[in-house]
Amino acid sequence: MLKWIIAAIIVFPAIEMWGILRVGHWIGGWLTFGLLLLSAVAGARLAKSEGRKALMEVQSQLQSGRPPGHAMLNGVCVLAGGVLLLLPGFLSDIVGITLLLPVTRPFYRLLMLRWLEKKLRSGSFVIRRR
Template sequence: MLKWIIAAIIIIPAIEIWGIIRVGHLIGGWLTFLLIIITGFAGAYLSRMEGRKALVDVQRQMQAGQPPGHAMLNGLCILIGGVLLLLPGFLTDIVGITLLLPLTRPFYRMAILRWLERKLRGGALTIHRK
C-alpha cells in the first residue's frame, strides 16, 4: 500500500504539471490559470450543494431507523471529489467532477464498496462496536 501512495505522490503531480503546460501552450498561460481558478470555485460550490443533499439523505435514513451506508458512501465520494477539484490540475479536476456528478457517482460508490468488502473479508479491516 505504501508503494502505491509513494507512486501516486510522484506520478500524479508530474501528470498534472505536464497537462497544465500542454494546455498552456494550446490556449495560453492566463486562460489556463483562469480555467484552474474557475474549476476550483466551481468544485467548491458543487461539492457544497451535493454535500448538503448527502447530509440530508444520511439524516433521513437515520431518522427512519435505516443504516445510511450508501448515503455515507455518497458523502465520501463528494468529499473526495471536492478536494480533487480544489487541487490544481486537469486530471484531478476530471476525476473530481465525475465524483460529484450524481450520474457517475454510483460507479465510484460501488468501487469503494467492493474495496471495503475485500478488506473486511481479508481481515485487513475490522469494525469494533462499543
C-alpha cells in the same frame, strides 16, 4: 503499500504539471490559469450543494431507522470530489467532477463497496476501540 503511496506522490503531480503545461501551450497561460480557477470555484459550489444533499440523506435515513450505507458513501464521494477540485490540475478536476455528479457517482460507490467487501472478507479491515 508504501511503494504505491510514494509512486502516487511522484507520478500524480508530474502528470498534473504536464497537463497544465500542455494546456497552457495550446490556449495560453492566462486562460489556463482562468480555467483552473474556474474549476476550483465551480467545484467548491457543486461540492457544497451535493454535500448538503448527502448530509440530508444520511440524516433522513438515520431518523427512519435505516442504515445510511449508500448515503455515507455518497458523502465520501462528494468530499473526495471537492478536495480533488481544489487541487490544481486538469486530471484531478475531471475525476473530482465525476465524483460530484449524481450520474457518475454510483460507479465510484460500487468500487468502494467492492473494496470494502474484499477487506471485510479477508479480515484486513479492523475497527479498533480505544
